[in-house]
Amino acid sequence: MSNSIVEIEDTKCVFIFGYNASTSHPIVARRINHAKQKGAKIIVCDPRKIETARIADIYAPLANASNVAFLNAMMNVILEEGLQDQKFIDEHTENFDAFREIIKSYTPESTQHITGIEPEMLREIARTYATAETATILWGMGVCQFRQGVETVRALASLAMLTGNLGKPNVGVNPVRGQNNVQGACDMGALFNTLPGYQSFQDPETNAKFAQAWGIPELNKNPGVPLSEVPHAVKEGKIKAFYIMGEDTLQTEPDINAMKQTFKDLEFIIVQDIFMTQTAAEADVILPATSCAEHEGVYSAADRGFQRFYKAVEPVGNVKDDWVIISELATALGYPMHYNNTKEIWDELRSLCPIYKGATYEKMEGLGYIQWPCYDEGPEDQGTQYLYKNQIFDRKGGKAEFFACDWEPPMEELSEEFPLVLSTVREVGHYSCRSMTGNCRALAALADEPGFVQMNDQDAKELGIKNNDLVWISSPRGKVISRADVSSRTNKGACYMTYQWWIGKCNELTAEHLNPGSRTPEYKYSAVRIDKIEDQNWAEHYVVTEYTKLKTRLKSTALVA
């Protein structure tokens, strides 16, 4: 995020694009509510009428997978009506003319057949965002989980640049990242192509710095394999073993039936987790780790903020902290790795990464919150609340680069056999692969297998499906059972499943269609069909039987392990 979560409250316009805060991040949703109370305009662009849409000044139910067309049209209006910040554009940006050339043809009228949005509403949105004294953009997986995910992010950045909404408080481009520490995983270099602190192992000086600290001649200069390309590398025989740490691959990766084949082709699988998951049940070796309540460390929040967390309870059983397991494994492999505590690891990190250097354990003591970059160890440097101060950007010459591209349709096409869009999303009561929340009795009592498929009431009526009926959902890749959640809050022609369910597992339906830049799968667009089940008693019984079988299998595997 360029700016901070606390700043959301003090902006004059919150532009929410493909992000469902009240479900995914309730504490961010509170900030949005406070902004509304303080008089900010709220704009929501989402094909579903999400909670925040109810308090929005303007709610645009844009068509699934129309993001780039929508944003191009919005920027077209801003330019057409002269609402841009020309001074900012002239002084702090590049590539404006080429950008303008592409945007020119995307009028609200010419894009309506793609976005489904009335031209007058689109104009109103453009005016509201562009004329606000300060405006912030919040986005989420409704942007990233598309073939044009990277392009949409760049379009959103261009929108902020066009209106000068960067480099000051209460504005900015703000991807409100998913998990409590997904930002941290990236900050620490848990990516296939960077070192900690977003440094390049291909840069000779950086490479030498790390090699010296770790006592080796040189770091491998070749990038690794991105997670979503592992199945291909396995198929080609380039990967034979898979060490999975804190991921339930057989639940959360797309096209699970293909992934099951990948697991068969692998010679050796290690899983390091805190629960017996479907993935762990397939492992040759399980390394049981402590949970977040049983260890301490540092998280990075979505707005670059480091915060320490502390051990709350003593671990039970034969479990170790993740960092201890990694150290012992490295040592067993012939590279002696030893740390006495997490502070030693953190201090090593700080010594190697200039942007984290000043974020000491002392500053983060208690509820201390230090946002990177924080260069200086002295007490004056308390980190960076917002990026690009004085409109100086992280490119050579310090100018931001405009970007525009043409809208492209999603990778999968609807057909007579599979006429509905399936978009997969989150629900408030369960978390990702559900290993944690599914093992919590109170939460399971609120919602349980096989989960729900949200569908539009008119679509349901045409199919003869009633609210709470069990139904079959099929795609070219698989078929699963789910329970219909019928309402008018979802758009006609689309349905929505959450990816938490083990029996109603939507990833049997999704495809491994990747955005070429980020390698993120197009989880938000698959072609499916929904079929009514005549014998509901049989279906209820089927769900209970399958769920019991799965739980029994996981339990007995855990006992053997």
Ligand SMILES: Nc1nc2c(c(=O)[nH]1)N[C@H]1C(S)=C(S)[C@@H](COP(=O)(O)OP(=O)(O)OC[C@H]3O[C@@H](n4cnc5c(=O)[nH]c(N)nc54)[C@H](O)[C@@H]3O)O[C@H]1N2
């Ligand atoms: N309770 C709970 N909270 C969670 C999680 C969880 O599993 N459970 N998961 C966490 C994780 S890992 C993440 S990444 C975050 C994600 O949090 P969010 O980004 O909120 O994720 P989603 O609900 O997947 O998608 C956001 C919205 O995108 C909309 N959308 C779908 N298609 C389009 C489109 O074409 N255009 C636009 N503009 N919008 C579209 C969907 O309707 C949805 O409301 O949540 C985190 N928080």
Ligand SMILES: Nc1nc2c(c(=O)[nH]1)N[C@H]1C(S)=C(S)[C@@H](COP(=O)(O)OP(=O)(O)OC[C@H]3O[C@@H](n4cnc5c(=O)[nH]c(N)nc54)[C@H](O)[C@@H]3O)O[C@H]1N2
């Ligand atoms: N169809 C569809 N699929 C999706 C998505 C979608 O929108 N639609 N969203 C995608 C996104 S954004 C994400 S982030 C992924 C999330 O997918 P995953 O990363 O697979 O799911 P999580 O539930 O976050 O947790 C992974 C595992 O970490 C374990 N764990 C928890 N704490 C610890 C710990 O301290 N140490 C260790 N070693 N393990 C621990 C949990 O028990 C769990 O098994 O799913 C992706 N899959």
Ligand SMILES: [Mo]
């Ligand atoms: Mo995520």
